[in-house]
Amino acid sequence: MANSILIKKSIITVVMLVCSVLFLLPFVWMLSTSFKIEADVFKFPIQWIPERSNGFNNYKEVWFGDYPFYVYYWNTIKVTVITTCVSVVVSALAAYGFSKVKFPFGKFLFMIVLATYMVPPQAILVPQFILFRKIGLFDSHFGLILLGSFSVLGTFMLRQFFMSIHNDYIEAAKIDGAGHWRIFWSIALPIVKPAIATYGILRFIWTWNDYQNPLIFLRTDSLLTIQIAMQKFTTINGEFYSLIMAAAVSAILPLVIVFIIGQKQVIEGIALGGVKG
Amino acid sequence: MSVKTELTTPVKVVKDAGKNKIIKEKNENLVGLFFVSPMLIGVSILVLLPIFATFALSFADWSFITPLSQLKWVGFDNFTRLFEDAVFLKSLRNNAIFVLTVPICMAISLLIAITIDKNVYMKGFFKVAFFMPYISSVVAIAVVWQVLFHPSAGPINQVLMSLGIKNPPLWIADPNFALISIMIIQIWISIGFNMIIYLAGLQSIPRDLYEAADIDGANAWVKFRNITLPLISPTSFFLFITGIISTFKVFDLIAVLTKGGPMNSTSMIVWNLYDTAFVNLKIGYASAMAVVLFIVVFGITVFQWIGQKKWVNY
Missing domain, CATH: 1.20.5 (Single alpha-helices involved in coiled-coils or other helix-helix interfaces)
Structure with a gap:
């Protein structure tokens, strides 16, 4: 009996392994093509391991060619890291304020903030664009960072965690003479650290992958982030698929690393809040 | 004193x-x-x-390139024009068709979630594997699929031809297949998210229900039909609603792959809006589209509030 269950489980595992490999084939194809010479890209049957490797030259062209990825990488890292940090701070402050400090209209203000979450970002693009043009934030990293810094989702997620902190803790600290700032900094924040890590990783991934905001709010070539650069690179190198695949691998790689490091937080965070970028 | x-x-x-x-x-x-x-x-x-x-x-006629003083108030003109605009109506229809990706993706994800929840080794690996497309950049993914779908030389059609299919579809180059191609990619991307939420939902179903069913001699299908499906319905409802809302936000895939073409076969409200505002520079008209989009999403959200109480069997 136990044996037959073991065998069944092993068979299903093998079947699922085959399914997941098929599922991931586009990634495998991308990786293998990025190392090929152009003439071999569409050779059939598909060469999963390139016979003639041109990987070094492909990646050199992507990183230091006409559209040098190291510039866009630096831009993207800058925008993503700063956005993530600012967004975490703003969300954590608001989440604490909305959950642990009582002030008039607190509930009402929170409902308003929460309600803005259902607004499709595309529905407010035009006024945002006009506003940014008027106040001089158009075509700057600062503007792009501002756009990603006020996350309703982050506030909502962190608020859930702050609410789980027992009020007795906070009352006790108050009696000891601690103000809200001290309580926030030395009691509440350390308790919700895992939640902050989860949200930080998710925000990092979403900002790195953001295509729409840089497309609309950036113009100058030297300011572009990796997603837009990737598309421009594709347009320019039209038929050089090996180069395009090398660019695609370069665009995805940092995320894969972040994801594998923070795998547990990401999956738990998604499952917990049912969050979606 | x-x-x-x-x-x-x-x-x-x-x-x-x-x-x-x-x-x-x-x-x-x-x-x-x-x-x-x-x-x-x-x-x-x-x-x-x-x-x-x-x-x-949305009640104005104005363009980015003219000064603000040129702005004219036109009442409901933009809206009446909108519902005679063939491209916009086509976009609405495409949005409606695109919603089909949601139930299909949910069904596949539930199947995967149930399979890897209890019946496999290396559960962690499968979670990561199926989640990969979701965390990857849509631009990079779109570019990869563009090449995979290449009409004559692409790997997908090469495989189809080697299997004896004489005239495989032209995928994103064919007006009849372009929307379906994009829907396939969208499903592929979303499976990871749906699967993770379903896995979390499955954890919350009490085990003794299945044990009781085992004692009664119920087979796998009966257990699925009478225990799993009803008890997972809050999760399904959540995924259904958030899924529908997210189909109204699909932009990156279309912007990179088809730009609404060929022959507007993949144009959707959001793409149409972007094209009107930032390519044709018609601000008022684009804002009217934004208002329609806003109302649709608002309607779905209200439906969710009401529906949560009514249809979720808990």
């Missing part, structure tokens, strides 16, 4: 305490506002203000 002070002092103390309390409350109010103000200011300027502006602009 001393009696008097003795009498008044306690009163004074109480009064002071009251004052202190008021001061403390005021402080607490200020502190509260201090904590939430960065968020409030940001949301007001970057979201609330633009919402009002969108509604206002």
Whole structure:
């Protein structure tokens, strides 16, 4: 009996392994093509391991060619890291304020903030664009960072965690003479650290992958982030698929690393809040 | 005198305490506002203000390149034109068809979630594997699929031809297949998210229900039909609604792969809006589209609030 269950489980595992490999084939194809010479890209049957490797030259062209990825990488890292940090701070402050400090209209203000979450970002693009043009934030990293810094989702997620902190803790600290700032900094924040890590990783991934905001709010070539650069690179190198695949691998790689490091937080965070970028 | 002070002092103390309390409350109010103000200011300027502006602009005729003084108020003109606009109506229809990706993706994800929940080794690996497309950049993914779908030389059609299919579809180059191609990619991307949520939902189903069913001799299908499906319905409802809302936000895939073409076969509201505003520079008209989009999403959200109470079997 136990044996037959073991065998069944092993068979299903093998079947699922085959399914997941098929599922991931586009990634495998991308990786293998990025190392090929152009003439071999569409050779059939598909060469999963390139016979003639041109990987070094492909990646050199992507990183230091006409559209040098190291510039866009630096831009993207800058925008993503700063956005993530600012967004975490703003969300954590608001989440604490909305959950642990009582002030008039607190509930009402929170409902308003929460309600803005259902607004499709595309529905407010035009006024945002006009506003940014008027106040001089158009075509700057600062503007792009501002756009990603006020996350309703982050506030909502962190608020859930702050609410789980027992009020007795906070009352006790108050009696000891601690103000809200001290309580926030030395009691509440350390308790919700895992939640902050989860949200930080998710925000990092979403900002790195953001295509729409840089497309609309950036113009100058030297300011572009990796997603837009990737598309421009594709347009320019039209038929050089090996180069395009090398660019695609370069665009995805940092995320894969972040994801594998923070795998547990990401999956738990998604499952917990049912969050979606 | 001393009696008097003795009498008044306690009163004074109480009064002071009251004052202190008021001061403390005021402080607490200020502190509260201090904590939430960065968020409030940001949301007001970057979201609330633009919402009002969108509604206002939807009644205007204006273009980015002309000065603000050229703005003309045209009442409901934009909206009446909108519902005679063949491209916009086509976009609405495409959006409606695209919603089909949601139930299909949910069914596949539930199947995967149930399979890897209890029946496999290396559960962690499968979670990561199926989640990969979701965390990858849509632009990079779109570019990879563009090449995979290449009509003559692409790997997909090469495989199909080697399997004996003479005239495989041209995928994103064919008006009849372009939308379906994009839907396939969308499903592929979303499976990971749906699967993770379903896995979390499955964890919350009490095990003894299955054990009781085992004692009654129920087979796998009966257990699925009578235990798993009803008890997972809150999760399904959540995924259904968020899934539908997210189909109205699909932009990256279309912008990179087809730009709404060929022959508007993949144009959707959001793409149509972007094209009208930032390519054709018609601000008022694009704002009217934004208002329609806003109303549709608002309607779905209201439906969710009502539906949650009515249809979720818990």
